[in-house]
Amino acid sequence: MLYNKYLKMHLKSSLEYKANTIFLSMAQALIFIGEILGVWLLFLKFEAVGEWGFYDSLLMSGVVMTSFSLMECFARGYDEFPNLIKNGTLDRLLVRPVNIHYQLLGAKIEFSKFLRIILGITVSIIAIINMNINWNILKIIVLISMYLSGCIIIFGLMILCAGISIYTIENLEFTNIITNGSKELAYYPINIYKKWLTRIFTFIIPIACFNYLPLSFLLETGSIPLWLCGISPFLGMLFIIPCLIFFNFSLKKYQGTGT
Amino acid sequence: MSKIIEFTNICKQFKIPEKKNGKWSFLSNFFKRKYKIIQALDNINFSINEGDIVGYIGPNGAGKSTTIKIMSGILTPTSGECIINGYIPWKSRKEYVKNIGVVFGQRSQLWWDVPVIDSFELLKDIYKISDEEYKETLNILNKALNLEELLSRPLRQLSLGQKMKCELAGSLLHKPKILFLDEPTIGLDAVTKLAVRDFVKYINKVWNTTIILTTHDMNDIEALTNKIILIGKGKILYNGSFDNIKHQYANEKIIQVEFTKPYENVYLDGYELISHEKNVATFKTLNNTEFHTKSFLNEISQKYDIVDFSINSLSVDEILARLYKEYKL
Numbered sequence: 001m002l003y004n005k006y007l008k009m010h011l012k013s014s015l016e017y018k019a020n021t022i023f024l025s026m027a028q029a030l031i032f033i034g035e036i037l038g039v040w041l042l043f044l045k046f047e048a049v050g051e052w053g054f055y056d057s058l059l060m061s062g063v064v065m066t067s068f069s070l071m072e073c074f075a076r077g078y079d080e081f082p083n084l085i086k087n088g089t090l091d092r093l094l095v096r097p098v099n100i101h102y103q104l105l106g107a108k109i110e111f112s113k114f115l116r117i118i119l120g121i122t123v124s125i126i127a128i129i130n131m132n133i134n135w136n137i138l139k140i141i142v143l144i145s146m147y148l149s150g151c152i153i154i155f156g157l158m159i160l161c162a163g164i165s166i167y168t169i170e171n172l173e174f175t176n177i178i179t180n181g182s183k184e185l186a187y188y189p190i191n192i193y194k195k196w197l198t199r200i201f202t203f204i205i206p207i208a209c210f211n212y213l214p215l216s217f218l219l220e221t222g223s224i225p226l227w228l229c230g231i232s233p234f235l236g237m238l239f240i241i242p243c244l245i246f247f248n249f250s251l252k253k254y255q256g257t258g259t
Numbered sequence: 260m261s262k263i264i265e266f267t268n269i270c271k272q273f274k275i276p277e278k279k280n281g282k283w284s285f286l287s288n289f290f291k292r293k294y295k296i297i298q299a300l301d302n303i304n305f306s307i308n309e310g311d312i313v314g315y316i317g318p319n320g321a322g323k324s325t326t327i328k329i330m331s332g333i334l335t336p337t338s339g340e341c342i343i344n345g346y347i348p349w350k351s352r353k354e355y356v357k358n359i360g361v362v363f364g365q366r367s368q369l370w371w372d373v374p375v376i377d378s379f380e381l382l383k384d385i386y387k388i389s390d391e392e393y394k395e396t397l398n399i400l401n402k403a404l405n406l407e408e409l410l411s412r413p414l415r416q417l418s419l420g421q422k423m424k425c426e427l428a429g430s431l432l433h434k435p436k437i438l439f440l441d442e443p444t445i446g447l448d449a450v451t452k453l454a455v456r457d458f459v460k461y462i463n464k465v466w467n468t469t470i471i472l473t474t475h476d477m478n479d480i481e482a483l484t485n486k487i488i489l490i491g492k493g494k495i496l497y498n499g500s501f502d503n504i505k506h507q508y509a510n511e512k513i514i515q516v517e518f519t520k521p522y523e524n525v526y527l528d529g530y531e532l533i534s535h536e537k538n539v540a541t542f543k544t545l546n547n548t549e550f551h552t553k554s555f556l557n558e559i560s561q562k563y564d565i566v567d568f569s570i571n572s573l574s575v576d577e578i579l580a581r582l583y584k585e586y587k588l
Contacts, residue, residue, distance in 0.1 A: 002381075002384045002385065005381050005384050006381070009370060009373055009377060009378075009381060012377065013370065013371070013372040013373055016372045016373075016413070087366070088363065088366045091328070091333050091363070092363070094331075094332065094333045094356075095331050095332065095333065095356050095361045096356060096385055097353050097354070097356045097357045097385070098385055099353070255333065255334055255335045255349060256334070256337075
């Protein structure tokens with residue numbers, strides 16, 4: 001399969017720079033550990049944030065970190081889309097007889113994110129062990145769907161930002177705010193923020209669909225019907241559709257303007 | 260011969276935001292943008308036959324790369340029709356690009372850090388080339404370009420010339436019917452340049468590949484192409500054989516004369532004095548007069564004592580510069 005070849009090539013490339021990959025992984029892991037410490041310190045001071053205790057927030061950090069790092073690893077091509085435009089790689093991809101999304105997924109694979117993926121999973125496991133949840137099969141399905149939904153929504157965000165960069169060309173901090181901002185936001189229950197912010201991050205950028213809502217289902221808390229909380233991760237996945245449509249539309253526009 | 264590329268009334272406009280300057284201009288720029296419309300291509304018509312090698316030339320910013328990008332399906336034109344190899348490039352992009360190869364002179368399609376052969380293997384998968392065909396094609400390219408020792412080395416270790424050879428091979432692995440070369444000889448040393456030229460000719464001969472190349476190196480044009488298309492300010496100015504153009508300027512000669520001693524006020528009837536420094540003077544034939552060596556020598560030796568002289572035709576670069584000037588580019 002073509003993707004396997006891409007994978008092998010990227011592995012070979014990053015093995016050429018072993019030290020670089022290792023140091024990058026460690027630096028990024030340290031940042032994550034710092035973020036976890038931040039969460040811990042906050043809960044030292046306030047026992048609970050909204051309906052969540054420390055381990056609930058820890059699980060969320062794990063979910064966010066795992067899915068975020070997974071996508072940064074495998075969908076890096078979208079993350080670096082402005083560069084692909086600038087250095088002409090996009091033109092290169094357009095003269096290949098392969099779907100552009102397939103090529104973008106193969107364009108860059110960032111192995112230095114692996115350590116963070118492992119950390120994310122570790123943190124999740126620690127959190128799950130310490131949480132008081134009556135596990136049943138439905139809850140396990142919802143738990144797994146949180147990771148899936150997280151991946152897909154973050155992927156959607158990256159596609160959206162890549163689409164925006166076609167108009168702006170520059171890698172605007174604005175797109176960073178969307179992706180990284182949503183990430184930080186997701187560490188805590190979404191309903192502690194201002195109402196308009198909660199709404200934006202539920203209905204427009206559906207962060208709540210892999211954060212507050214499914215966790216409410218697991219904890220059986222909150223005022224929103226539990227069944228709705230349970231299927232929310234699946235609803236959130238739909239977010240990727242408009243993102244893809246927007247991206248494809250923008251790419252057509254790129255072919256029209258050639259900016 | 261059948262036509263493989265047909266451009267009919269292709270126009271391409273770009274909207275470029277006009278920027279105001281001033282302290283708060285970035286804000287007003289953001290909210291109400293004014294656009295300037297630039298006509299990159301203005302009613303371009305041409306056709307290219309299968310098996311042709313065509314030089315697409317013009318000064319910087321004339322619209323060369325825009326045309327190449329339209330031909331390779333990257334850009335859509337504002338209006339007009341274009342049929343290449345039976346496809347409309349930007350409409351059936353995926354189908355169409357199977358049969359073209361593109362080399363952008365200054366950008367690589369190969370991977371920087373892995374051996375070249377690995378990049379080739381990836382291209383093999385991208386173009387779904389069968390094992391047998393791949394082996395055979397690679398063998399041909401290998402022989403023609405002497406790639407053998409280069410293939411096992413990562414691209415970053417290769418010289419510019421070696422890289423270009425690998426680029427060329429990479430863009431031909433799928434035996435495209437049409438090859439676009441965007442400044443393929445830029446920055447190459449003389450030996451590699453010749454090798455690249457020979458290779459392009461060879462490919463054209465053995466596979467009957469139609470080749471379109473843009474270049475600023477007029478020697479490329481002279482050595483390779485049987486047809487040139489000259490474009491300037493988005494319009495086609497000339498479309499035909501290069502020999503024709505050369506013929507137009509064939510009568511123009513530059514004659515340099517060295518005198519035994521410095522003269523003042525050198526002058527010769529029927530010739531234009533271009534430069535005069537101490538004991539060396541350069542003349543040019545006047546428009547539309549034929550040059551006769553004998554009569555020139557007679558006339559000049561009557562007036563001055565000469566040691567040496569040389570007669571030169573316009574170089575291809577000078578011809579092109581002349582053309583640009585004529586068309587006010």
